[in-house]
Amino acid sequence: MPRQQITGVILAGGLARRMGGVDKGRQLLNGKPLVEHVAARLGPQVQTLLINANRSQDDYAPLGYRLIEDALPDFPGPLTGLHAALGVTETPFVITAPCDSPYLPLDLVARLYTALQQNDSKVAIATAGGRQHPVFCLCHRDRFDALDHFLRNGGRKVMHWCAENQAVEVDFPEQIDAFRNFNTLNDLKAP
Known part of the structure; x- marks a missing residue:
């Protein structure tokens, strides 16, 4: 897999309503911010790593990754x-x-990339345990205009956009727990 062709982005730009509005990526799991756990697993799989953050830039800056903000206002989603x-x-x-x-898979990018190549597709998402995990998405850069149009016309649901772009689903049956996410502060107390 040519990792030099892939940029990774950690999505930390949301409002974290279920977590009481705190900056989710900065919350600690085993003494380390969640965003650092994700960076440690995703970073080696890509050429460049970015963090999408709409607040707390001063907190994210010391990590050394380029920070990018949403181009659209009002936190419209991932x-x-x-x-x-x-x-x-x-x-x-x-x-x-x-x-x-x-705990995202250490082979996430390789498997999604392989599926794109085998299916001559532009978008691939992860599935596990019978559930879709579309926020784990590998996307070709030429989908920018389609995504821009979708968002500027009120589209918000990730699976709707994935369906419009014939996303390939890649199953990780042996790694169901790798897609576990932490939505509340209580989740962080019982990893």
């Missing part, structure tokens, strides 16, 4: 993080991962 990354990347592909999934 697709805007992909949109922001596609708008600035110089690589052909972008992979997204949420900041609250610290």
